[in-house]
Amino acid sequence: MSGRSLRYLAGALTLLTATVATAQPFEVPPPPAPPRPLAIAAPVEQVLPNGLRVIVARREGVPLVTAMLVVLSGSELDPPQLSGLASMTASLLTQGTRKRSGPEIAAAAEALGGSLESGAGWGQSLVAITVTTPRLDAALGLVAEVTREPTFAPAELERIRNQTLDALKVSYADPGTVAGLTAARLAYGSGAWGHPADGTPASLPRIKRADLVALHRLAFRPDRAVLILSGDIGPEQGDLLAGRHFGNWAAPVGVAPPRPPTPPTLTDGPAVAVVDMPAAGQAGVVLALPLPPRVGAERAAADVLDAVLGGGYSSRLSQEVRIKRGLSYAVHSRIEARGRNGLFLAALQTKNESAVEVVALLKAELDRVMQAPVPADELASRKLSLIGGFSRSVETTAGLASAIRSLVATERAPGELKTRIAAIEAVESADVQRYAAAHFGATGRRLAVAGAAQRFAESLKAEAPGLVVIAQPQLDLERADGLRRD
Amino acid sequence: MKARLVAVALLAAGLGAGALGPKAAFAAAAPAAEALQVPRIAYRERKLDNGLTVLSVESHASPTVSIQVWFHVGGADDPEGKSGFAHLFEHMMFKGSKYMKSEQFDRLTEDVGGENNAFTSEDVTGYQAVVPSNHLETLLWAEAERLANLRVDEANFRSERAVVQEEYRQRILASPYGRFFEEMRTKPYLRHPYRRGVIGSIENLDAAAVADVVAFHAAYYRPDNATLIVAGDFDPRQLDAWVDKYFAPIPRPAAPLPRRETEEAAWTADRAITVKAPNVPLPAVATVWLAPPVTHADAPALQVAAALLAAGESSRLNQALVYRQQIATQAAFSTDLRAGPGLLIASAIAAGGRKPAAVRAALLAEVKRLAERPASRQELDKVKTLLLTQAFSSRQTPLGLAAAIGEAAVLGRNPNRVNTDLDDLRRVSAADVQRVMRRYVSGAHSVSLDYVQEGTPQ
Numbered sequence: 001m002s003g004r005s006l007r008y009l010a011g012a013l014t015l016l017t018a019t020v021a022t023a024q025p026f027e028v029p030p031p032p033a034p035p036r037p038l039a040i041a042a043p044v045e046q047v048l049p050n051g052l053r054v055i056v057a058r059r060e061g062v063p064l065v066t067a068m069l070v071v072l073s074g075s076e077l078d079p080p081q082l083s084g085l086a087s088m089t090a091s092l093l094t095q096g097t098r099k100r101s102g103p104e105i106a107a108a109a110e111a112l113g114g115s116l117e118s119g120a121g122w123g124q125s126l127v128a129i130t131v132t133t134p135r136l137d138a139a140l141g142l143v144a145e146v147t148r149e150p151t152f153a154p155a156e157l158e159r160i161r162n163q164t165l166d167a168l169k170v171s172y173a174d175p176g177t178v179a180g181l182t183a184a185r186l187a188y189g190s191g192a193w194g195h196p197a198d199g200t201p202a203s204l205p206r207i208k209r210a211d212l213v214a215l216h217r218l219a220f221r222p223d224r225a226v227l228i229l230s231g232d233i234g235p236e237q238g239d240l241l242a243g244r245h246f247g248n249w250a251a252p253v254g255v256a257p258p259r260p261p262t263p264p265t266l267t268d269g270p271a272v273a274v275v276d277m278p279a280a281g282q283a284g285v286v287l288a289l290p291l292p293p294r295v296g297a298e299r300a301a302a303d304v305l306d307a308v309l310g311g312g313y314s315s316r317l318s319q320e321v322r323i324k325r326g327l328s329y330a331v332h333s334r335i336e337a338r339g340r341n342g343l344f345l346a347a348l349q350t351k352n353e354s355a356v357e358v359v360a361l362l363k364a365e366l367d368r369v370m371q372a373p374v375p376a377d378e379l380a381s382r383k384l385s386l387i388g389g390f391s392r393s394v395e396t397t398a399g400l401a402s403a404i405r406s407l408v409a410t411e412r413a414p415g416e417l418k419t420r421i422a423a424i425e426a427v428e429s430a431d432v433q434r435y436a437a438a439h440f441g442a443t444g445r446r447l448a449v450a451g452a453a454q455r456f457a458e459s460l461k462a463e464a465p466g467l468v469v470i471a472q473p474q475l476d477l478e479r480a481d482g483l484r485r486d
Numbered sequence: 487m488k489a490r491l492v493a494v495a496l497l498a499a500g501l502g503a504g505a506l507g508p509k510a511a512f513a514a515a516a517p518a519a520e521a522l523q524v525p526r527i528a529y530r531e532r533k534l535d536n537g538l539t540v541l542s543v544e545s546h547a548s549p550t551v552s553i554q555v556w557f558h559v560g561g562a563d564d565p566e567g568k569s570g571f572a573h574l575f576e577h578m579m580f581k582g583s584k585y586m587k588s589e590q591f592d593r594l595t596e597d598v599g600g601e602n603n604a605f606t607s608e609d610v611t612g613y614q615a616v617v618p619s620n621h622l623e624t625l626l627w628a629e630a631e632r633l634a635n636l637r638v639d640e641a642n643f644r645s646e647r648a649v650v651q652e653e654y655r656q657r658i659l660a661s662p663y664g665r666f667f668e669e670m671r672t673k674p675y676l677r678h679p680y681r682r683g684v685i686g687s688i689e690n691l692d693a694a695a696v697a698d699v700v701a702f703h704a705a706y707y708r709p710d711n712a713t714l715i716v717a718g719d720f721d722p723r724q725l726d727a728w729v730d731k732y733f734a735p736i737p738r739p740a741a742p743l744p745r746r747e748t749e750e751a752a753w754t755a756d757r758a759i760t761v762k763a764p765n766v767p768l769p770a771v772a773t774v775w776l777a778p779p780v781t782h783a784d785a786p787a788l789q790v791a792a793a794l795l796a797a798g799e800s801s802r803l804n805q806a807l808v809y810r811q812q813i814a815t816q817a818a819f820s821t822d823l824r825a826g827p828g829l830l831i832a833s834a835i836a837a838g839g840r841k842p843a844a845v846r847a848a849l850l851a852e853v854k855r856l857a858e859r860p861a862s863r864q865e866l867d868k869v870k871t872l873l874l875t876q877a878f879s880s881r882q883t884p885l886g887l888a889a890a891i892g893e894a895a896v897l898g899r900n901p902n903r904v905n906t907d908l909d910d911l912r913r914v915s916a917a918d919v920q921r922v923m924r925r926y927v928s929g930a931h932s933v934s935l936d937y938v939q940e941g942t943p944q
Contacts (some may be wrong), residue, residue, distance in 0.1 A: 026732065027585045029594060029627050033620040036549035036719070061547045062882050064875075094799075103809060106799035111868040113875030115798055132875055159812060166815045166838050169767040173662040279764035281659025282652075312601070314592045323589060326648025329656050349656050381597035388599025392616065395548050396882045 038391045038421070043404055043414040044235040051223030052246050055414050056238035057230040057400050065136045065231040066397040068128040069143050070405050072226065073219045074120040075197035076260050076339065080190075082207055083478065084199020086219075088160060089212045090120040093127060095156040097149040102156060105146060112139050118146065121197065122338050123260065124409040125219065130398050133232045137241060144245035147220060152212045161204055168201055172472065176349050178275050178450035179284035181477055183345070186446035187288040189267035190480040192260075193338050200477050219258055221251045226408045231397035263341040265290045271446055272464040273483045276453035277472045283355040283451025284347070287362050289444045291335065291342035300423040301431040302335060302342065305440075307382040308374055308432065309333050309365060310346050311389070314381070316369070317346060320361045327354045327361075337410045344440075355449050355456040359463065366445065370436045373429040387421050526905050529891055530722065532729070536738040537710025540729055541891050541901050543717045545884060550600075551619040551718035552884035555629050556612040556896040559706040561684030562826070563746055568694050570686015573606040574650050575702050579613065580604075581642040584635035586628065588642050594621070594628050608680050609825040610896050616885050619719035623728050626716075630732035633712065636703045643696045654685050663770060663835070665763045666937040670772045670831055671822060673759050674933040678750040678827060710738050715892050718884030750776065750827040753931040762940045768815060770937040771846040772833035773853075775930050780823035780897055786910040787918040788821045788830065788926065793869035794861055794919065795819035795832075795852065800868070803834070806852050813840050813848050825897060830926060842936045857923035860916035870912055877908060 043057040075086045094109075094116050095102035109116035114129040127147050131139045171177045181196050188194030199207075227246060229238045267290075294302050310317045310333025321331045331348035350358050374382070394400045394417070404414050416423075449460065453469055461467045468483055476482030532540040564571045580602075582588040595602040600617030617625055658664040668683060675681035714733065716725055753776060778784050796803050796819040803817035814834040822829040832853050836845045880886045894903035 026627060026631075029586075030623045032598065032618075032624055033622075035618060035620050038549055059547075061545075062878070064879060064882070103800060103805055107868065110798040110800045110872050111864075113871040115872075130875070130879060132878070159809070162812065162837065163808070163815055166768060169838065170662055170815075170835075173765050173767040175660055277765075281661075281664075281765070282655045284660075312592070312596045313589070314596050322649055324645065326645040327652065329649055329653035349660055350652060351655055381593075384599040385596045388596075388601065388618065391548070391599070392550065392601070392883070395550070396879070398879075 040394060040417050040421075042418045044238075045414060046235065046239050048222065048242060048247060050247070050249055051251060052242065052249065053226040053408070054238055054242040055226060055228050055404055055408070056233060056235045057228070057404060057414075057417075058234055059231050059397060059400055062397070063133040063232050064130060064397050065133055065229060065233050066128065066130040066401040067136065067140055067143055068126055068228040068230075068401045068405060069147050070226045070228065070408060071125040071147075071220050072123065072224045072409060073258050073260060074122055074124045075195075076122055076192045077215065077219065077258055078192065078195060078197075081203060082211060083195040083203040084164065084197065085207055085211055085215055086120040086125060087197050087199065088157075088164065088204075088207055089215050090118045090125045091160050091164075092152050092156055092212060093118045093146045093150045095160065096151045096153045097145050098151060099145060099149070105142065109139070109142055112142075114139060116142060116146065122193070122336070124405065126405065128398075128401070136233065137244075140241050140245045144249070148249055150216065152209050152216070154209055157207075157209055157212065161207065164199060165201060165204055168198065171198070172475075175277055175280040175282055175284035175450040176286075176347065177284070178277065178472065178475070179286040179448045180345070180347065182273055182275055182448035182450065182475070182483065183286040183288035183446055184343075185477055185480050185483055186270065186273060186448060187267065187290050187343060188263060188338075189269055191264055191267075193263040194480060196477050202476075202478050217252055218255060221257065222246065222249045223251045224257050228401045228404050228408075230400040230404065260339055263290065263338045265292045265341065266444060267480070269480050270466065270468045270483055272460070272467050273448050274453050274457050274460065274467060274469045275448065275450040275472050275475055276457070276469055277450055278452050278454070280352070280451045282349040283352045283449055283456060284349050285355060285358055285362070286448050287346045287366075288446045288448070289344040289440060290338075291344055291439055293340040294342060297423065297426065297431065298435060300427050301435045303386060304379070304383055304424065304427045305369065305432045305436055306333055306335050306344065307386045308378065309369060311382065312385055314385070316365045317348075317362065320365060321348060321350075321358055325357075327358055337406065340410060352452040352455040355451060356459040356463065359447065359449065359460065363445075366440050370433070370440055373433050376429065379427075379429050379432070383424050383427060387424050390420060390424075527887070527891070529901060529904065531901060532726070534709065534729070534734050536734065536736055537708075538733055538736075539713040539895065540733075541713060541715045541895055542720070542722065542725055543887060543891065544720065544722065545717060545887060546719050548884070549619045549719050550616055550884055551622050551716065551720050552614065552616045552888040553622065553625045553629060554612060554614045554715040554888045554892055555633070556610055556713045556715065556892045557706060558609070558711050558896060559611055560607050560609040561682065562608045562679040563706065563744070564679070564682060564686070565698060565702075567690065568686070568698065569682040569690040570650070570654070570684070571690075571694050571698060571702065572611060573684050573686070574647060574691060574694060575699060576604050576606045576611050576613075577646045577650055578638050578643065578699050579632055579636065581638050581646060583632045583637050586631055591628060591632075594624055606684055607824075608684060612889075612892060612896075614885060614889065622716070622720050622725070626728045626732050629714070630736060633707055633709070634736045636699075636707065638696055638699050640696055643699065647691055647694065651688055651691055654688060654691070657685060662765055662767050663937070665761055666770050666772070666935070669759070669761045670774060670833065670935050671829060673761075673935065674757075674774045674829060675750055676753070678748070679746055680750070680824070680826065704739070705744055708739050708743075709733065709736050711743055713892065713896050715888040715895070717888035717891065748826045752776065753933070756931050756934070758934045758936070760936045760938060762938055762942075764940050766937060766939040768836050768838065769842045769845075769939070770833065770835045771842045771849065772831055772935040772937075773846065773850060774933045774935070775830040775927050777821060777823055777828040777830045777926060779826060780828065781899055784922045784925070785821075785823055786907070787914045787922040788823070789873070790866070790869060790911065790914040791856060791919045791923055792819045792821045792830075793873055794856060794865060797869055797872055802852050802856065803849065807834055807845070807848050811848055813837055813845055817849060819853070842938065846934065853923075854928060857920055857928040860920055863916070866914075866916055866919075870914075873911060874908060
């Protein structure tokens, strides 16, 4: 009730008299009961003779299973001129095999009750489906077929290429998406990790069928793949089904597995870029910060730091930007994996006129977490929030499979599922500050703002000397040089 | 987030109810949709003397519990000239009460490892929290507290109104298809309050004041207009005792609940609307028909019809428009069913270089084909299996389970719909699909929307 004006208070009393008089005599919230700990079963891993890892994570109580085949390489393998190759290759897996056409595959999967998804990301390509338990055998047959025997028919390539080019038109009209793509280029420069994983209008037309076939032959092999089965299934059944559908999948002879490039942690080039989109209804703001491999307990410290800054409504960025000032509907941060490295991202959208103010708030919060320890009560609540979010994420079969996928795609043990809560609980305030001081300094920060530049670019120049302004139609995400133009 | 409007996604929405059966052995041949067992959700129902409905269902798969309060009030109840108010009000429910500080709700949820969210639709406003199950009593106290004792100050009101205005900019102005989605769901109505939408406008939001918040709370936030749903890890006897302790003392106001106008006469002519925006990457089209209320006996057949047209990659619209003709980048048919007259919406975003008129012709040809020729048994079985599996998948968590019960009880007016809706769905025949397509689509008037770049000659 603090700070309310008398004028409105009078109105409130008139209308709420009846309820205020009698309702809710309890002035303080009742305390919680003793906690009931979450037990996450350790996934069971087996390896088939051909090298395929099979990881089974049982979750009982619902007759559903998620089947996910993960190949441990993705968009980081795209050659410099062929941004989008891994993504296009994964998309085409479900668009025709030696046995079935694309429409036949979709109809078969959907008759089982699931949608057959395929796609590529950083360090991974995957095929996945969720079905009721009795349909798992048939569903795994489809997963194996599209993984092992895609035909990459030229007509399907043309169709997916045109659809992806159309999708880019939509992406490039969205200020939040444009800011994100630009920030990645600023963070990683011209190297493999800075390009748009979905490709560019220039790169997509260059991709040929032979490129897809070659990438598939190089990367899709049992000794670089993991089959994850989560839900209503045990290890014996998992092993049996994996053997049935993947047992005779042979690794290519004389082809070495791909070696992913190492992401840089510091790049030359501009630290700040503005993409001018005069018709944009808001400005998209993305701050990116490349992180080196997080070793041992450092990983949990980095995750707690991320939660303090931008996890949930109560995070510092949300407090400053949304709750205190009403400058954005949502502001969040996250750490994404880039191989063994990480990329910290903080993103929001705001009215064009407020872009400079939110940029200053983002910087101030990054500075603050480097300079002063996180108070004990804030640390405790952010840790619980992080633990709760993790616990809820593994409540579904698909969530459980994704949690395991994130681990294997970054060369971590699936057993970390079981130890993650304890690792977060062990983080202390000093760990968070030490990590922030070491890695969140101004040198690594990269900032992209996409929006109606005439309403903020001049003021932003005062904050960021050397600021580059690029008109959206001239934005060239093919190379980092594309961000140097004025 | 405090603030999610109910889905305006282009892709057809799945069905909001259903559960599949007990564990079965592995089999090479998959059973048909008819063979899937659907166990009942054994919910309990209580009605307190003050009118509050309490629904609960136990699930001990995780040590978490979802506490939800759904109110029969939504965007259609916005005060005249203040469109967007019910949704703005939803945000204000987090801004403090007699015994809770602003954002204390976050302290009681996020800070202990839980989460909270809320949504406003045309008909319903729902508050959804999930907490570790040892915090159930605390959350019941907090929900009772903001129902009984909401308090809002001027500074909080202004800052939160600015947040909602940023939400409007993000959803409507910055999103390339924001205006299109908003107008396709509002512009077709001639008379019903649904014509005003849920998000409102910057100007209408500016017209709202703290006094409106107080009046709205008094008018609609009362126990006889609310349904409390608890799902997850709890002891039923403890729950009953805590509900009696915290909710039973809240009095039922003497004044009757305000009731809004609910009629929309059948449309007597086809209409066409052009929506322009400064930032349209590819043109889009929609054709919209009036649908019966969500409680109508024809609703399941319409949902199956929508799934035949648009659920999944193998759906008719995707195969015809996106795959074979390559005239659209996406195509959808959604049943936007509501408490009052809802909408059936066929929509598509053009592929590069394709003209809206050609896209619309292709879209309507597929819609018409479903009315004219019966779907095969195999195709019907496919979409039923897909809908059942989606429904079941969404109920794995306490949040999803409680939401399914809330939708059945509050929007569907009968909690047992959570059990019967899927049975109804499985009984839909090919002839039922044709009948409803003829009644509501091919035999009815429609509104066409074209979404084009500003400055494009017509």
